[in-house]
Amino acid sequence: MNNSELAADTRIPDGPMDEKIRQYLAETLLIEFGDAAGATSEDENLFESGLIDSFGFVQLVAFLEKTFDIKISDEEVLSDALSSFAKIRTFVEAKVAR
Amino acid sequence: MTATTAADIRLCTRCVLPSTFPGISFDATGLCSMCQEAPPAPEFEKIRGELRQRLEAVFDANRGKAEYDVIVAFSGGKDSSYTLMMLTQKYGLKCLAVTIDNGFIAEQAQKNLRAVTSSLGIDFMLFTPAPVFMNKLYKTSATTPVHTKAALTRASSMCNSCINLINNHMVKLAIEKSVPIIAGGYIGGQVPKDSVIMQMDLDVQARFRSEAIKRYLRNFGPEAESYFGMNEEMVKRSPLRKINIVNPMLAFGVSEEQIIEEIATLGWRKTADTGSNSTNCLLNDLGIAVHYKQHQYNPYVNEIAEQVRTGLMSREEAIHKVQDIPDFSRVERQARAIGLDWNDV
Numbered sequence: 001m002n003n004s005e006l007a008a009d010t011r012i013p014d015g016p017m018d019e020k021i022r023q024y025l026a027e028t029l030l031i032e033f034g035d036a037a038g039a040t041s042e043d044e045n046l047f048e049s050g051l052i053d054s055f056g057f058v059q060l061v062a063f064l065e066k067t068f069d070i071k072i073s074d075e076e077v078l079s080d081a082l083s084s085f086a087k088i089r090t091f092v093e094a095k096v097a098r
Numbered sequence: 099m100t101a102t103t104a105a106d107i108r109l110c111t112r113c114v115l116p117s118t119f120p121g122i123s124f125d126a127t128g129l130c131s132m133c134q135e136a137p138p139a140p141e142f143e144k145i146r147g148e149l150r151q152r153l154e155a156v157f158d159a160n161r162g163k164a165e166y167d168v169i170v171a172f173s174g175g176k177d178s179s180y181t182l183m184m185l186t187q188k189y190g191l192k193c194l195a196v197t198i199d200n201g202f203i204a205e206q207a208q209k210n211l212r213a214v215t216s217s218l219g220i221d222f223m224l225f226t227p228a229p230v231f232m233n234k235l236y237k238t239s240a241t242t243p244v245h246t247k248a249a250l251t252r253a254s255s256m257c258n259s260c261i262n263l264i265n266n267h268m269v270k271l272a273i274e275k276s277v278p279i280i281a282g283g284y285i286g287g288q289v290p291k292d293s294v295i296m297q298m299d300l301d302v303q304a305r306f307r308s309e310a311i312k313r314y315l316r317n318f319g320p321e322a323e324s325y326f327g328m329n330e331e332m333v334k335r336s337p338l339r340k341i342n343i344v345n346p347m348l349a350f351g352v353s354e355e356q357i358i359e360e361i362a363t364l365g366w367r368k369t370a371d372t373g374s375n376s377t378n379c380l381l382n383d384l385g386i387a388v389h390y391k392q393h394q395y396n397p398y399v400n401e402i403a404e405q406v407r408t409g410l411m412s413r414e415e416a417i418h419k420v421q422d423i424p425d426f427s428r429v430e431r432q433a434r435a436i437g438l439d440w441n442d443v
Binding site for chain 1: 120121131245246247248289292293296298299301302305306309310313
């Protein structure tokens, strides 16, 4: 399944935001989502599965803040809000909507 | 699966990143996706100038607040030696140089540790983890997936494990001594682009540590707790809540030749037995050979490509460096030293 096919299956309709996050995770942190063997599911905890380390997390937070012009607080960083692709998407959507 | 041969691998026409590098793509002219987004080389000096200003602001805000202003992760290699020299002489910071002796520091590099710190007149601390543990760490890192894919684009698995141990030791010391800044000698490509200055929140770090330590315990055994763990009570009690992690080399913009020329004034001399990509570690070539066997690209290619992209290294020199992949005969002795069977890689 390629990315565009996968996008059609997601719970929330894809938009540029969804694709930007997906592309960033794939190209910078080398995390591929999908149903193929070895691929990561959108609900998978990226920290527990060892897909993001502390360097990667700092990069991810900086990317989200810059790309979507949002501010992520220390409390939010410490919460589970950014622990999976699905949660990151929900979190950014809510932030952007405010 | 068909094995990738050297002839199948194409290099970016600007920076030398190979087609085997994860996440990379090329346009019709052969330019890699990282170069397509990068500004022309001359513009990097402006970027570095802004980064130096930000660094100076961090130094000014933290100078004189603790026993030391900065803990410098000092390998004795050229980059950390230059970093130490600049922080001490140019920025007037009180530095504590800290070296982890992994058991494979070249003899000349050991002399360099003493020569540089002695010339600069600064305090120097050496920590030697148990060799039996370090050998296990290297051997396991060469044969088992321990690190994220992204981390492996910046350094070999063996180097990543060592770097994480070093980083943890530096954070422990910074907390113990309430030192607000930790400096590394990393150059572009060895660390993420935004890491000239990173504020490390100790609470956030604790969260990652709890996940990372499980992985280290699983891979390296219970002894890993001493090297990758942290006294969490000490962390909670520390008046420091954030530590500034800085990598000044990303802002300096100096070539390898300039660095070597300047640190030579401190008595630093180049090693002859550490391969073409290291100036301190005898195991480095083994890390490269293992990485190449597993991933088909030199683990130094990201940093070398960044040096070319930013105008600090010629493309010809870069090609020479990235294509210098040690064969097994060159690293057999090192493999034996850590009990590594090449067939297990």
